[in-house]
Amino acid sequence: MKETAATDVSKDASSRRFHPGLRALPTALLLALIVLLAAPAALLIAPAFVGPPPVATPQTPAWQQAPTALSARQGLAPLSESAPLPLPAAVGAQLDPLLKPDGGGTFTGLVQDGMTGQILFDRGGSENRVPASNMKLLTTVAALRALGPGHRFSTRVLAGPGPGQVVLAGGGDVLLGPGESAPDRVMGHAGLASLAAATVAALQDKGAAGELKVLVDDSLFSGPPLNPAWAEGDVAAGEVAPLFPLALHSARFDPAVTTGPRPQDSAVTAAEAFAAQLKAAGSAAGFTVTAAVERYSPSGTGEAAAASEPVVLAGVQSATVSEQVDLMLQTSDNYLAEVLGRMASAASGGPASNEGATAAVRARLGELGIPAEGMNLADVSGLALGNQVSARQFAEVVRAITTGPDPRLRGALDGFPVAGLTGTLDERYSGEATERGAGLVRAKTGTLNSVIALSGYVVDADGRLLVFSFIGNGLTPGAAGNREALDRAATALAACGCR
Incomplete structure (x- = not known):
């Protein structure tokens, strides 16, 4: 009996060895089912163990990266008298269509070569006009000459x-x-x-x-x-x-x-x-x-006062006076202009009054050889409507500051507002018609109710220094096109090849 039983067991084992698929098939199906069910769960659980999938690091554009070496020096080349001189007819062809009032009134203007003084454009440049705050350019000259750029109060x-x-x-x-x-x-x-x-x-x-x-x-x-x-x-x-x-x-x-x-x-x-x-x-x-x-x-006066x-x-x-002049020009500060005019008079031995200030301005312009005939000065800030000065006189003043024989006047160069960047020109020259002048035009502004003016200088496309003054009088108050007309004219000068 025992032997028979052993034999039966042996037969069963032998049967499993020779016919495995008969009993293994249900197990395989079960394992497959487990794998199918476990795969989605694994996708949810796996990040907790291995972290999120790697994310590609965005590459910083080259133009945003810190430079590894200094770039080549850029900027305007030094002025040269050999640079081509614009032709007056070509300059006129550029400016005449631009200097048109928006509504009533008229524009006068004058453009000179900064080095030689040759007149390149003249539209009523010798006519007296109300100049608004362009008057501060005359006060600048008087203060720098009478007091000196390094003087302190x-x-x-x-x-x-x-x-x-x-x-x-x-x-x-x-x-x-x-x-x-x-x-x-x-x-x-x-x-x-x-x-x-x-x-x-x-x-x-x-x-x-x-x-x-x-x-x-x-x-x-x-x-x-x-x-x-x-x-x-x-x-x-x-x-x-x-x-x-x-x-x-x-x-x-x-x-x-x-x-x-x-x-x-x-x-x-x-x-x-x-x-x-x-x-x-x-x-x-x-x-x-x-x-x-x-x-x-x-x-007390005389010896009693001295004692x-x-x-x-x-x-x-x-x-310093030079620093104060720069602030005055940048911000068009009327109060500071009037004080500098009075101090210029006092330095010359005159009264520190309005009459003394206007006399000091006139005298200092005469010393520079700038004709003052017909000029009327009611104040030295430009707030008074009684001022009468021509575009030619302003252009001559800008030329004296930029290239004239008195080096003290160079102290005013930093004060000229830069188109689109500083001072009273910081919010101008941003439109399509004038953006080419941004950073290139440097000029003093002037604005009253029916008056607008712009006097300054540019270096044109050929490397020639040009000084200019444009003045509008009798204009329609608030008409935006008048300011743009002056800005477009100055922009045209900066881009001028004009030959």
Whole structure:
């Protein structure tokens, strides 16, 4: 029985070896089913173990990558007298179709070769016109010649006539800042906080103590602080303010806000700011400062005045005249222009008044050989409608600045706004008709209600320096085409081959 059983078992095993498909087939089907069901789950679970599939790293374009070497130097070649001179007929053919008013009014204009002075275009260039802020070019010449590009204005604190009195004396710096002096800036180059600290130190050295009272001396300027030729509406709108020989932010409450109301007594406003700084600086040293400030005018002349020469306690100095001229031209600052004109007169021994300023401008132009016949100067900022100057006179002034014999005038070159980039031209020259002039045209703008002007210089496509002045009078107020006409004319000069 046992043997028989063993034999049966052996037969069963033998049967499985020789007929495997009979019992293995269901198992294979089961395994296949398991694989089919497990594959989707594996796709969901696998990222948790191996991470997301690799993502291709975007390649930074070559033009966005940091350079590995300096590029070749690019820019305008030095001016050469051998560069081809444009033909007047060709220049006229370019400009005449462009200088058309949008509505009423007329344009005059003049273009000269910067090196030789040869006239290349003349449309009524000798006619007197209202020039608006192009007047500031004439003031620039007067200031640089009378004062010198490196001259600085001093704001001083003097020992007052009575005990505890100090006198803040204006010396022509109307770009004072209320805080610490900022040597790297034009506006705020001299700061009242720095002046106050120096004053306290000087008083301590002299053994002073107790109460201080601030007086302000603005006697440097004479004549009415407001020019009667200025329209009341322009004064009310903040285009200008009463003139004094010291002011904060060019007589602005905030240097960032260039429109709207302005201080009507910038000397007292500056003195009040100084008194506040003096109080802050002097508190630790035992000084007190009375709140109110008063005006002070020195009296006496000759030997008596010399004998009573006040003691200078402290002083701060402005940015240079060249830097101030550049700021004036870039921003077309009327207040600063009028002050620079008065200071130019004072430097020449004349009165620091409006009449002195206009006389100083006329005299300095005469020294340069620029004819002033028929010219009428009602102010030196261009705000007055009574100014009468020709395009030819402006072109001659630009030529004197760029290539004339007086190197002091080169101090104004940085002040010319650059088309599409800086100053009053920063938002112009962006349209299709004028974009070729962007970065190439450098010019002073001028705008009044029915007046528009543009005077400056370009280097044309052949490397020739051209100076120009275009002035529109009697124009339709607000007509956009007038500004574009001048910008297109200047652009045409920059692209001119004109031969």
